[in-house]
Amino acid sequence: MKNFEHVDARSLAEASRLLTEKPSVAIAGGQDLLCMMKDGLLEPARVVNLKSIPGLSRIVYDEAKGLSIGALVTLSELEEHPAVRQLYPAIAQAAGLVGSPQIRNLGTAGGNLCQKPRCWYYRGHFPCLRRGGDYCSAAAGQNRYHCILGGDPCYMVHPSDLAVPLVAFGARVEIAGPKGRRSVPLEEFYIPPRVDVTRETILRPGEVVTAIVVPPARGRISAFVKFAERGAWDFAVASVAVVVQKGEDGKLMGGRVVLGGVAPVPWLAPKASEALTGSELSEAAFGRIAELALEGAQPLAQNGYKVPLTKSLVRKALRMAVNA
């Protein structure tokens, strides 16, 4: 790791200034940043501490405005928050399945959304489009864990567990930067590789995530299912979040099906989401939604198993949501 200076920011404005003066990175929990720096993938001259900025670590629930999650809220705080557990179970579930207890105690909501790719070729200094190389090593390499949807030219999978239910709930990200504040839907926060293979998010220099705002729950039910090879300290091979409402007719209405671990961005499955409305609460209906969710999947040489696996997770998430 190269030497760097560590500066505490006292305000968002100061953070923006500090981040743009010289090659800098922001640190919140530091759980991913430390890996990136130790692996020599980021070599900042300055690390700007956001934890010294007041007001970014609160969870506020308001029936009219919804849930506001400060960027510095830790994953364990999110996992344990009573309102989140009660009204947004998929979010609590996802937060509780990240990494390990140690990582969740330090890792933050904002940091989790801004993680860098975990592709082993990206991290391991192999030829990599995202790191300015000529080709993607995963395309013709070891791609058991790579994407089956939305790849080409980069086959990474998005590493965030938390982003999956947040997109399902229609969350927005609040951003502060040198040119002021803005807010975007989370699904627009991420940049698919076809648009720009070198950037993962729309954050511009000096910008930081300040909060995540989730619309009011209003009777919506939800579930998150993560499948990893290991029971802890592992990234998702595939994950699924379902957010939906039970209509008075006993059928489902509205809602979203979002997939994690199978695409370079949290994957909002539009046809499956549409099919939620009017769906019965039966295994057969859930099976049809699962088929739609994986429609268009294009596995690489080694990761075809992700298709049936993810379908089974969609069915499981639907069962969990309606039975909760």
Added chain:
Amino acid sequence: MAKKLVRSVWDFENEWVETVAEVPERLPEPWAPDRPLRVAGQKYPRVDGYQRVSGDARYAFDIQLPRMLHGKILRSPLPHARVKQIRAEKALALPGVVAVFTHENIPPIPWYGDSFLFDPHVRYEGDEVALVVAESEAVAEEALGLIEVDYEPLPFVIDPEEALAAGAPKLHDEGNLWNGRPNVYERGDVEKGFQEADVVVEDTFRTQVVHHAQLEVHVCVADWEGDQLTVYETTQATFSVQRSLASILKLPLNKVRVVNYFMGGGFGSKLGLEKQTVLAALAAKQLGRPVRIANPRKDEFLAMGNRPSSIQKLKVGAKRDGTLTAISLWSLGPGGAYRSAGAELGTPVREIYKCPNVRTEESTVYINAGPARPKRAPGHPQGTFALESILDEVAEKLGMDPLEFRLKNYAEIDQVRNRPYTSKYLREAYEAGAKAIGWYEKRNKIPGSGVGPIKRGIGMATQIWGGGGGPPAYATVEIVSDGSVIVRSGSQDIGGGTRTIVAQVAAEELGIPMDRVTVIMGDTALCPYGPTSGGSVTAASITPAVLAAAVEAREQLKGYAASALNVPADQLAWEPGRFFLKSDPGKSISFEEAASRLRSNMIVVTGARGPNPEGYTINSFGAQFAEVEVDTETGRVRVLKIVAAHSVGRLINPLTGRCQFEGGIIMGLGFALLENRWMDPNVGRMINTNLHDYRVPTMMEIPEIEVIIVSEPDTKANPVGGIGIGEPAIIPTAAAIANAVYNAIGVRVRELPITPYRVLEALGKA
């Protein structure tokens, strides 16, 4: 103590080692199985447990010496290349950098037979190219990036089968196949055996490369005081490191001291002298300051060893009644880029079951990847996986219960050496294990017949291993005037609890409490010779030496007791805690009172380990039983329970013994389900050089573990009666899990690890 010289032949990691050993003229009386023991055989927490968990214990990694410098090794980024030029000017210009060593300024010290400490012909990603020495680790690491090396890339091969193909890139003059031919063993006539068989099953099995992944990375600190070199080294082999280092540096043995008081795991990756230890010693000498070299985790994966992968073609024939008629094995595995450890795995095939016709043909090839090293029971977990899988296939074809089939072919003697075992309680292990897992009640009579997507199954597998140890091995017992005792033995406690069982054996025989005994191990300057801790030989090698020394020391103390009581020594008898007058047992003197007569004297006795019995093989045996749950929708295998029933002579400490079994089983579970070295076929480099992409089990994967010791103390093997347990623990785990998976889903996965994708593919879902 009177001693004599004998020829000693004993089993070290499947190699029969022959040495001349000094052994006692008179062996101590064995601890008969019916002798009641107070301390040995009891559950004692580790004598150094508090130090280990509180951070008090000083590992080689923790050693900080005044004016110490830090070294970092530059490793080849290419799988095969020739170093044309190295320019170190920029690195040397970095403030804090003290020196850079390369093949140009380090003598060409031979290594791996045909290579050198720094060899400009680099043969794998991770091969050593240069050493930077700097004032801090951070500066040394930064300087690595400033060394400019021109490499001429060479064609590489990382696939063992491709390495054997005509025209494959050649790593060494001898060609890629070790010795130019396979290792062949043959008894009887396998062709005839297959003709006599009613059922013949033939299958191919594959296992992956796995790493030791021990917690403590390889680290050494070299420190010269005048012409005296001290090396703090994380090693399983203090004496072997001392000898190799002295020989390379052309130093007398008494000028080299190797110290390893505490160790954070080795599992076979720390069995000998490391290149970096020689480099640290050379650099420290030249720079006049201590030098420490600690590996980053990545280097551990690249360069510090692995269990080689395997391709195993097995063919097994049996008669209708279950009698085995023939077994043949063809195997191939990579030794990596150099000759370090081979890929042989045929011992289970040759030795576990009674079979008149057996042929094994085992090949090791060079590939452009990190050299293999022995890993916890080299060859056995992979060989056992294939053998025990195919035996279940044969049993199923015969319509026999797998246990019944194994009992039908129970080997009463060592068929390779044609002689009996000192002890073998494998039948008892089968019986106890089957009962504990619920073999007859829970096992699916029809594999895969469970209802619903989540299916349960039961499987088992057998284990054979050495671990009898042997001489030479010494221990000294020292009794001082307050009645406290110091025991020294030149082996090392590599984490298994050796220090604790040494204290137990001494406390037992001297009749004193455990807390009166201090044990010093892992220091060539303070301790008499003890063996390398490998092959599960440590306990069985050194505890008899401790016993011999303790018996003799107590005998000497009797003289002081006799003078205190004013009687001739031969009129005194001993019972734990006191000497008493044979004719008047009420008249006695305690151990401590007798010791107080020593004043400034001390009793120092060096005990030697006796020879192994002639005409016997000393082995451990065991069977593990697994219960698993397989989610047929996701392919996840969850191990619910492992029962480990083993025949290992006497367990000297059931608490540390249980830890050994737990550790071995967890490591076996990682081999079965999770761990894998991923190499990129296009560039020949390892991809998952970190502990999240290289998945070792976490607490979430660890099942209920039940350990059952079925054996009596094996006093035919040695007077203490213990046989090693470190390696037996891991051997059958993966095989038992694989057989349980088959029993659960009715489809056999013949390649490890049994990951979700392999299960889904086997089920035809992907």
